[in-house]
Amino acid sequence: MNKDELIAILRLQATPKVGDIIAKKLINTSGSATQVFKESKSSLLKIDGIGAQLISHLLDNKNLKKAETEFSYIEKSKTQYCFFKDNDYPENLKHCIDAPILLFKDGNLNLTNPRIISVVGTRNITSYGRDFCNELIKDLAVYNPTIVSGFAYGVDICAHKAAIKNKLQTIAVLAHGLDEIYPKVHKKHIPAVNENGGFITEFWHDEKPLRENFLKRNRVVAGISQATIVIESAEKGGSLVTADIANSYNRDVFALPGRASDLFSKGCNNLIKNNQAHLLSSAEDIVKMLNWDVHKPTKQIQEKLFFELNDDEEKIYTYLIQNGRQLLDVIALDCNIPIHQLSSILIQMELKGVVKPHPGKMFEV
Structure with missing residues (x-):
């Protein structure tokens, strides 16, 4: 540029x-x-x-x-940066209408991993939440996901540290410029985060961590990820805003349930009760819902299947195998097929038993 x-x-x-x-x-x-x-x-x-x-x-x-x-x-x-039209701009964010036009970044970032999840929650994490967060990321490590959070107290820093411990890339999305750090006590974690991933922000270098910046930051946390996981939350909080934004982007949201009497489980319980999040009990729930356990068919099965598919159907099938469940608009954009034409093709593929539709105009193999 x-x-x-x-x-x-x-x-x-x-x-x-x-x-x-x-x-x-x-x-x-x-x-x-x-x-x-x-x-x-x-x-x-x-x-x-x-x-x-x-x-x-x-x-x-x-x-x-x-x-x-x-x-x-x-x-x-x-300073490293990426424009919303650049190839190295996070792919998931490209599909969010209000995503930043410019991102500043620092560290050893690789934003091409299709398996990116955000882990958010209360700053007042309990031992229940901390243990679950650590165990969850440990169990997911075999799938090599990128772990995103906001570098704040509580669930955020727990998720970053768990990712580093399990040798996973972690991305901290900041609500201020790269020359600032909040909270100050987390300054000691900067080298480890940079070595295992890094920091991104839409704010200029000397921008302070203003209250309104955290709300803007939340849309990046939600938008950059395939799914958002809420570990613990009171009835109101920034993590619930992030979950709401993720839902508006048609991304999956998961929430850890807790006892009805527990203050920092009320937000998660309400998300589940109102069908705004999937109930999360183990890493297996994420793996199954996001199709991380699906492998490419053997060459023999592919050849037999491709014999029954036309060129457009084959293109869509291959795309969904590689990318997992996707939104109709995203498939149309990435496969370069008009939406009205794509809808008809997907119906035919559904009749052939090749794809499965989901609420919110989502499709998967």
């Missing part, structure tokens, strides 16, 4: 009233972030959701100066 394009992206981030949804709309319509600021006012006004007030914010040179200052820091510090 060249200097002008990165500065233009940063300028969009710095512009009031321009969130990630609007920024993506502007970039996609104009062709690039740089081109957004070359468009005429009349052209910008033709874009749905763009008004005169927003355009005045876009053209404010104060935002350009802020962007140039942040660019200088990125260049000097050699």
Whole structure:
């Protein structure tokens, strides 16, 4: 990415009233972030959701100066970053309409692992929650998942440490810039996390851990993952917000049940009771629900099956074998098949006993 394009992206981030949804709309319509600021006012006004007030914010040179200052820091510090259209941008996040247009990262990250799960919960983790979290990640280790959390007290840091102990990649999603650390006491864990994964954030380098940033952070935790696991939660809490966002993205949510009288099991119990989460009792529940135990058919079975499938059906079958359960829109995008055509093909494949539909327009082999 060249200097002008990165500065233009940063300028969009710095512009009031321009969130990630609007920024993506502007970039996609104009062709690039740089081109957004070359468009005429009349052209910008033709874009749905763009008004005169927003355009005045876009053209404010104060935002350009802020962007140039942040660019200088990125260049000097050699900060790693990825744009939402880049190949190294997390695949699951690409399918979230409000995902950040730009992510900053640090460590030895590999964001291509299809088995990514987020583990969240209360900061006041009990021995019950801690033991279950450690055992769960230990039992999942054979499937080599990436463990995502928010680097906070309680369940978050427990999940990161369990991942490191079991030699799994772990990703800490921050609610502040890479030059900050919260909580301060977790500074001692930075080297181990960087060695076994790393940190990502949408916030500029010196952004403080403001309250509203944690809510924004939660959508990245939910969006980057195949599924979200809630270990413990009171009736209200950030982990329940993360679970709600994961549900809105049509991702699986799991919750650890507890006694009705336990304060930090009430949130999980309510998720299960309201059908907002699968009941989680062991690693096997995750493995089965996410199809991690499904292996590719033998060559002989594949050849027999492919003989009965046309080219599009074969493409979809192979895609689902490799990626597990997927949303209709995602299959259409990744297989380059129009949704109306894909729906018809999937019905035929269902009649042949090749695919199985699930609620929420999800399909699997």
